[in-house]
Amino acid sequence: MTAEVIDKQAVAASFSRAATTYDQVAELQRSVGTNLLERLPKDLQAERLVDLGCGTGYFTRALNARFQQPVLGLDIAEGMLRYARSQGPASCAWVTADAEALPLRSDSQQLLFSSLALQWCPDLGQALREAHRVLQAGGHMVFNTLVDGTLQELRDAWQAVDGYVHVNRFMPLAQLQQILASAGFTHWSCEVETHVLHYPQLSALTHELKALGAHNLNAGRPGGLTGRARLRALTSAYESFRQSAGLPATYQVAQIILHKGHQA
Template identity: 80%
Template sequence: MNAVAIDKRAVAASFSRAASTYDQVAELQRQVGSNLLARLPDDLQPHSLVDLGCGTGYFTRALNARFERPVLGLDIAEGMLCFARTKGPEHAAWIAADAEALPLRGDSQHLLFSSLALQWCPDLGRALSEARRVLLPGGCMAFNTLVEGTLGELRGAWEQVDGYVHVNRFMPLAQLQVVLAEAGFARWHCEVETHVLHYPQLSALTHELKALGAHNLNAGRPGGLTGRARLRALTAAYETYRQVAGLPATYQVAQIILYK
């Protein structure tokens, strides 16, 4: 993502609206976040930790259970934070915050955890600079993000219909690796997972994206409602991807660990 392509206010508003429906359809999000959590070193015992882009607080609770420590939940979407507060954990603190301008002291955190949040940052390099600033020496940041190739089937189908931007753009892996290499961390590791979900029909996918708050947030998207003729054309184009299991939707997820 870049500053031209994404509007933070639109991101915050979209995810705030999705707070009450997000957990009902977030199976993939729980899976890739659990995979990230499993990548943390077994001997890691952080005394101060943050769930950055905590959303409904699912992984805030998971971090609290694993480390038996209070967790600070940060998110740009006030609606998500309001929902998270109702779920706990009891000792969590919830703060509205921008990953590119963290309201945290330098050298104050042992662990920053962030699952499927930083792809919505206009400037990932700035977010990583902030993360490095607030981490203690020897501290760890674990995050995952979507990269180019995600929802490629939906993008390809729309390209057969019109020239508008209908699908969120994600950073190419090569560009992500450059950003990671230039972020100033002592060492880092990046591994990409491919997840393919299947849907009985296109509407099941589009309804899920809306319920997640992750539908099209890019500049260049069409205004107003999509006409019936374009929807019929999109459905026909997407049907060319159909497999035995259903209509595929591919997600490319980079799982990253960095050490200060």
């Protein structure tokens, strides 16, 4: 996402409000985060590691279990951190932080893990420069992010109703690859997974997005209540996508591994 279309304060506030409901509806988030975790090199050892954009701490706890080391959970949403802290473990630490200005010493970390968080950064390149700075030589950053084509059905349905931006914009894959190539890492890989969820009714999807804190966060989004007539029109437009399994919602997830090599 770009600085013109994202509001960091809105992101922090929205995810803070969603802290107590997030895990109840985060099946996709757990799935793609688990896929990311499984992409880590099997022989990787790390003693200093960070869960960047840790949210409720689900993967902070998974990283703690895998590496048997304390994990630092960082997130911009204080409400998420309060919830994560209440879930433990006591050996992990939780700090409010912005991925574009990490409160960490240079060359101090061996692994940065981030699942479905960095798409909310106005400047992904700056976040990756910060990641490169804080990683030790030989360290890894692994993250996933949503790319263009995510929630395309919802975007197209709204386009049939009015001209406003109702769905979060996500970065085109080619732009993401350009940013990765220029981030300063020695090696990187990027693979895209397509996930299609199905819902019995449109309201089930919109309620889930709200419970996740991931509903429309674009700057310049339409204000005020959505009129009933427009909602009926949206429901009708979305019905054109219905499949035998229900109404589809497509997510395009880029799974990325970055390696900071040793200088010659």
